[in-house]
Amino acid sequence: MSGFLTIWLHTLSEARHRKLLVASFALIGLQLILIAALVGSASGMITVAGALVHGMPGGTDALGAIFAGLAVTFYYPGLLLMVWLTAGFFPRMQERGSIDLLLSKPIGRLALFAGRFAGCATIALAASTLYFGGNYLVLGWKTGIWIPAFLLTIPATLFAYTAFLTMMALISQAGRSTALSAALVTGYAVFIGPLLYAAETELGRTLMGDSAWAGLFAVLYNVLPRTTETGSLLFEAVRHGRIGDTTALLQVALSSLAWFAVGAFWFHRKDY
Amino acid sequence: MTEPSPIDVRGLRKTYRALRRSKRIEALRGIDLEVRPGEIFGLLGPNGAGKTTLVKILLAIGHATGGQAKLLGRPVGDPRARRQVGYLPENIRFPDFLHAEDALHYLGRLSRMSGADRKQAVPAALEQVGLLERRTSKVRTFSKGMLQRLGLAQALLHRPRLVLLDEPTDGVDPIGRKEIRDVLVRLREGGATVFLNSHMLSEVERVCDRVAILDQGQVLRTGSVEELTRHGNRWRVAVEGDPAAAAGALGPSATVLEGALEVEAPTVAALNAAIDRLRAAGVLLTEVRPASTSLEDVFIDVVEHGREEPK
Incomplete structure (x- = not known):
């Protein structure tokens, strides 16, 4: 069995033994029960809340818009859940006594790094499928309306999560701390990312003018993955079944690749 | 190969x-x-x-x-x-x-x-x-x-x-x-x-x-370990009775150290000659082995001297 496969399987085994998936599934289950109850009694409240966040469009396709709003409403908690679930995997692998043992085995560092990465992504895929699949089933069961485009939340969340995972893998090279990885990525997801996105809007540009901050924000906006925009694209995809402008997706993919490459190179060269 | x-x-x-x-x-x-x-x-x-x-x-x-x-x-x-x-x-x-x-x-x-x-x-x-x-x-x-x-x-x-x-x-x-x-x-x-x-x-x-x-x-x-701890050409000879009295039979090539004789003998033949002299003097031997210091003493000595020498 190759080193990559062994590390990938071990990461899944670690998640199972640490009861991470059980805990997350329990949380997701509770949330699904809550959603089922709310949809049964006051589905409009959630729908309006979700839709308002990303702008309720006018027009006739209200159902598509409602489900798109719900998709985005569930998107961020799902994403953060995956980040918190897997934030400890890279720091734990690099603890003293543990990393020495792994590196002394006849396995390349890149295989080790990639195996761990793939393991985390698989855990996220499992959690994401359960979370969004569960929400889809509950919504369909309670409302009798089935909009398969809602399931685009699964690949969309996994896509954004992969960008965050590259950041966590890189941060762990410097800090080896679960709390630091989780805090920085959460901070980016809920504060820095939206801030950079806002700064790039027409209003943001007007407000910032020619200040030095404007230049810095522009650089960061282009270097860091634009995960905030994937939420808006998700809304569009669920509502219309297609995406107009794929620039943000391409930027997230390239940025994630670059971050992965930097993380892998750092891991490859680092002295433990 | x-x-x-x-x-x-x-x-x-x-x-x-x-x-x-x-x-x-x-x-x-x-x-x-x-x-x-x-x-x-x-x-x-x-x-x-x-x-x-x-x-x-x-x-x-x-x-x-x-x-x-x-x-x-x-x-x-x-x-x-x-x-x-x-x-x-x-x-x-x-x-x-x-x-x-x-x-x-x-x-x-x-x-x-x-x-x-x-x-x-x-x-x-x-x-x-x-x-x-x-x-x-x-x-x-x-x-x-x-x-x-x-x-x-x-x-x-x-x-x-x-x-x-x-x-x-x-x-x-x-x-x-x-x-x-x-x-x-x-x-x-x-x-x-x-x-x-x-x-x-x-x-x-x-x-x-x-x-x-x-x-x-x-x-x-x-x-x-033997090379590092070996004490030159010296041998440790344990005897019954007073080692100081036994040392007299060997003259200046023997000293008393920690309750035993330490004998200078560059070859095995010289060691056997020294033993013969002791036996002739009526001394009963209980042990003969190469004189050595502990690895700990050697370690401390080597490290301390190493630090004193200019790099």
Whole structure:
């Protein structure tokens, strides 16, 4: 069995033994029960809340818009859940006594790094499928309306999560701390990312003018993955079944690749 | 074809960089070292001497700044060399959620062992270190000594040709230490080479064929334990009765030291002549052996002198 496969399987085994998936599934289950109850009694409240966040469009396709709003409403908690679930995997692998043992085995560092990465992504895929699949089933069961485009939340969340995972893998090279990885990525997801996105809007540009901050924000906006925009694209995809402008997706993919490459190179060269 | 040296190090240097040049640390300053096949080699040195840095470079856990290092004839960093190497790191940490045998299966897979090989080797390795009865216990329930034993088991699991052990008896009780020493001797008898990094000088003295003393990133002395501890051409002769009276029979070539005679004899013939003179004087001998100092005394002496000499 190759080193990559062994590390990938071990990461899944670690998640199972640490009861991470059980805990997350329990949380997701509770949330699904809550959603089922709310949809049964006051589905409009959630729908309006979700839709308002990303702008309720006018027009006739209200159902598509409602489900798109719900998709985005569930998107961020799902994403953060995956980040918190897997934030400890890279720091734990690099603890003293543990990393020495792994590196002394006849396995390349890149295989080790990639195996761990793939393991985390698989855990996220499992959690994401359960979370969004569960929400889809509950919504369909309670409302009798089935909009398969809602399931685009699964690949969309996994896509954004992969960008965050590259950041966590890189941060762990410097800090080896679960709390630091989780805090920085959460901070980016809920504060820095939206801030950079806002700064790039027409209003943001007007407000910032020619200040030095404007230049810095522009650089960061282009270097860091634009995960905030994937939420808006998700809304569009669920509502219309297609995406107009794929620039943000391409930027997230390239940025994630670059971050992965930097993380892998750092891991490859680092002295433990 | 001759067997390559298990460890061959030439002019190895390691500098830990820092932003300020003055803060840079030269952990290894161009060391040369060769470990021969089938021997137990001990690396001694005070804290911060560079011992662990050397071991980490050999296993590609760290990277050298300069020089060359080969493991079983291959450059360090080549994963193929590590297939035949077992390593017990200092402060080993296992995945604590696994059972002992599962941990060994996992690490055996990383060592490229087949399922069939592991099925045989895992119980055997656990038995070898006295943990067979705890095979289904979670690693998190193990004491420090038991973790060390499990660490030794994983290092030996794939029958490596070279075993590197970093403080293997740390936290192990005296009986466990004896058992670990026995394992090391059995490894040597089986043809494996053992590289031992330890502070426990008495243990190194007991099991090692050769040792190197490292301090401040330099090898100060290398040799067999006997070569390092041998006290010139002197012999220790224990006698019944007053050693001072017996010394009179030998004249200035004998002195009294710690309740016995210490006799200067450059050859075996000269030693036998001295013994004949003692016997002729009616002295009863109880022991004759080469005079030596302990490895600890040698170690302290070498390190202190090494620090006094200008670099």
